[in-house]
Amino acid sequence: MFPKPIEQASPGLRLGYNIALPIALILWLLPLIGVMMTSIKPSSDLAAGNYFGLPSSIALVENYSAVFENSPIGQYILNSFKVTIPTVIGTVALSCLTGFALAVYGFRANLLVFFMFVAGNFVPFQILMVPVRDLTLNMGLYDTTLGLILFHIAFQTGFCTLFMRNFIKALPHELIESARVEGVSELKIFWHIVLPLMRPAIAALAVLVFTFIWNDYFWATVLVQGSHALPVTAGLYSLNGQWVAAWHLISAGSIVAALPPVIMFFLMQRHFIAGLTLGATKG
Amino acid sequence: MATPVVMPVTAAPAQKSWWKANQRRLAPWIFLAPGVFMFLVYVIIPIFESMWISFYDWDGIGEATWIGWGNYVELFDDEAFYTSLKNNVIWLVLYMLAVPAGLLIAIFLNQNVVGIRLYKSLFFFPFVISQVVVGLIFAWFYAPNFGLLTQILAWLGMGDIAILADERFVTYGIIAAGLWPQIAYCMILYLTGLNNVSPDQIEAARLDGARSWRMLWHVIIPQLRPATFIAVVVTVIGALRSFDLVSIMTDGGPYGSSRVLSFYMYEQALSEYGFRMGYGAAIAVILFLIMMIFITGFIWKMVSDERGGR
Numbered sequence: 001m002f003p004k005p006i007e008q009a010s011p012g013l014r015l016g017y018n019i020a021l022p023i024a025l026i027l028w029l030l031p032l033i034g035v036m037m038t039s040i041k042p043s044s045d046l047a048a049g050n051y052f053g054l055p056s057s058i059a060l061v062e063n064y065s066a067v068f069e070n071s072p073i074g075q076y077i078l079n080s081f082k083v084t085i086p087t088v089i090g091t092v093a094l095s096c097l098t099g100f101a102l103a104v105y106g107f108r109a110n111l112l113v114f115f116m117f118v119a120g121n122f123v124p125f126q127i128l129m130v131p132v133r134d135l136t137l138n139m140g141l142y143d144t145t146l147g148l149i150l151f152h153i154a155f156q157t158g159f160c161t162l163f164m165r166n167f168i169k170a171l172p173h174e175l176i177e178s179a180r181v182e183g184v185s186e187l188k189i190f191w192h193i194v195l196p197l198m199r200p201a202i203a204a205l206a207v208l209v210f211t212f213i214w215n216d217y218f219w220a221t222v223l224v225q226g227s228h229a230l231p232v233t234a235g236l237y238s239l240n241g242q243w244v245a246a247w248h249l250i251s252a253g254s255i256v257a258a259l260p261p262v263i264m265f266f267l268m269q270r271h272f273i274a275g276l277t278l279g280a281t282k283g
Numbered sequence: 284m285a286t287p288v289v290m291p292v293t294a295a296p297a298q299k300s301w302w303k304a305n306q307r308r309l310a311p312w313i314f315l316a317p318g319v320f321m322f323l324v325y326v327i328i329p330i331f332e333s334m335w336i337s338f339y340d341w342d343g344i345g346e347a348t349w350i351g352w353g354n355y356v357e358l359f360d361d362e363a364f365y366t367s368l369k370n371n372v373i374w375l376v377l378y379m380l381a382v383p384a385g386l387l388i389a390i391f392l393n394q395n396v397v398g399i400r401l402y403k404s405l406f407f408f409p410f411v412i413s414q415v416v417v418g419l420i421f422a423w424f425y426a427p428n429f430g431l432l433t434q435i436l437a438w439l440g441m442g443d444i445a446i447l448a449d450e451r452f453v454t455y456g457i458i459a460a461g462l463w464p465q466i467a468y469c470m471i472l473y474l475t476g477l478n479n480v481s482p483d484q485i486e487a488a489r490l491d492g493a494r495s496w497r498m499l500w501h502v503i504i505p506q507l508r509p510a511t512f513i514a515v516v517v518t519v520i521g522a523l524r525s526f527d528l529v530s531i532m533t534d535g536g537p538y539g540s541s542r543v544l545s546f547y548m549y550e551q552a553l554s555e556y557g558f559r560m561g562y563g564a565a566i567a568v569i570l571f572l573i574m575m576i577f578i579t580g581f582i583w584k585m586v587s588d589e590r591g592g593r
Contacts (some may be wrong), residue, residue, distance in 0.1 A: 002477060002480055002485055002498065003393065003394075005395060006394045006396060007395070017394070018396065021396070028406060029408065029409075031420045031424040031431065031463075032408070032409070032412075032420060034423065035419075035423055038423065094318040095318065097315070097318060098314065098315050098318035101310070101311040101312075101314035102311075102315075105307070105310065107308070107311050110311075111586070113319065115582055115585075115586070116327065117322060119578055119582055120330075122520055122574065122577075122578045122581070123326070123330060123574060124524060124570045125545070126544075126545050126548040126567040126570055127329070127330050127333045127567040127568065127570065127571040128325070128326060128330065129333075129552065129553075129563075129567065130329075130332075130333055130552060130564050131333055131336070132325060133553075134343075135324070135325075135329075150321075150325070151325055154322055154324065155325060155326060157318050157321060157322055158326065185306065186307065190314070214413070215412075215413035215414065215415075217414060217415050217527045217530070221530075222549075233415040236415050236416070237415060237530070237531060240531075247423060250423070251419075251423070254415075254416045255416075257413060257415070258412045258413060261411050261412070261413070262411055262412070265404075269404060273471060276468070276471060277471060277472055277510075277513075
């Protein structure tokens with residue numbers, strides 16, 4: 001293990017480490033802690049110049065209910081779910097298929113198709129912006145959640161294919177070979193043999209894609225305009241314009257918007273990290 | 284394992300045997316079809332369409348007029364383009380700090396004390412939050428008069444600096460906000476990497492008398508190469524994709540001084556200043572070409588791993 005385990009160090013160093021940990025954490029999260037504090041302060045505190053100190057009284061309920069009552073943030077959050085959940089399902093479904101095809105079959109264009117997905121996944125969004133917006137307009141899907149979902153599914157399939165393909169490649173190939181010897185069809189091999197083994201990969205991708213799509217801001221502003229379809233990231237930006245300097249509301253709104261992926265992360269932490277660190281250990 | 288479902292045979296025997304004979308060859312394309320179709324329509328073809336549009340003068344609604352290299356000629360005379368390009372370079376260089384900073388935090392946290400798992404999760408926290416929220420948090424942090432940073436600077440006896448309203452500091456202020464989640468990302472990559480460093484080699488090096496720094500440089504970092512590769516890839520991509528924070532924190536201001544190419548492109552093509560799709564596409568093509576330099580390098584390495592590894 002590197003660095004040397006702290007249990008083997010001198011008692012003084014050990015104590016120092018145990019003190020340094022919480023201090024480092026507080027410094028690291030200082031901006032976030034500040035915003036959390038602001039979100040539970042009454043507006044009178046801000047007016048009196050108490051931006052930084054402890055709140056004079058806890059206005060948690062007032063601020064958070066004001067955010068929901070005075071703004072369409074409830075609708076925005078619902079829209080975010082309406083975009084995120086179908087995208088997760090669609091992306092995972094498509095990439096299970098593509099990942100299986102690229103991992104199991106050795107056909108000539110295999111690497112070419114694979115690197116098309118990988119390279120496409122890295123391009124700047126702006127080079128897609130004008131044609132994708134145009135395409136969405138022509139299909140009559142501009143300003144709808146469906147237009148956003150279709151694009152997200154297509155784009156995320158790039159990263160997810162990379163992930164699924166590497167995952168399936170690491171499975172024992174003998175399973176598939178012996179099934180073929182017994183005459184099991186390719187479709188059944190996929191459905192009955194490989195798919196059940198892909199559960200951890202599916203879980204990891206589902207949490208990752210959920211977070212990516214929930215946090216998307218660029219495409220939400222490009223493909224959606226009205227608050228009937230606006231996801232919470234883009235919605236928060238427009239609320240920021242309305243609530244000029246009402247920092248207690250902006251803070252509470254930010255925290256509400258950040259909450260779903262945070263909950264997701266803490267519930268599915270192991271899968272989340274397994275997804276992100278794919279390939280960080282072998283290479 | 285689930286028991287195989289026996290499907291009733293409805294197809295004619297001749298057809299079935301043709302399928303049987305060819306299914307190994309056809310199956311990959313059937314599995315690939317939906318994903319490849321979506322990816323072509325929404326990602327690959329639009330890249331070429333954008334290149335095509337960049338040769339037109341087009342407002343997005345009316346007739347497009349072919350102007351050849353006109354947009355590019357205008358671009359090379361455009362002050363705002365150079366400001367954005369310069370800021371992109373600053374982003375790229377400073378964003379790289381996320382890699383060593385992430386490694387440093389990972390080394391700091393790679394211990395087995397009580398509650399360390401919770402510490403690791405909380406350190407990773409900024410990455411899970413949307414960039415919009417990160418932008419708002421830092422806008423509050425930097426706010427003149429009352430922001431936390433201003434208070435700290437005042438306490439240290441320094442004057443009031445409105446970071447986001449000052450042309451000299453604004454880009455650095457936004458980059459610092461972007462580094463926060465990016466460092467968290469690199470940290471988690473390195474924590475996983477450190478977990479997989481071979482203990483035998485560390486012991487051997489310890490017996491040889493290698494101490495912390497030399498150990499880190501000669502034994503640990505070489506073994507962390509896969510993690511470093513991914514950290515560099517995601518950081519370069521992140522730096523060139525920077526759009527959200529600029530849009531949220533300053534909207535490109537003051538006086539366009541915090542624009543980056545991705546933001547300038549959006550501004551030209553879709554903002555109230557007019558719908559200059561062709562000009563925007565030309566900016567996007569330049570950004571794409573810059574990104575291509577890096578993408579080619581990454582793919583090059585991945586292909587050689589792929590050929591050598593298996």
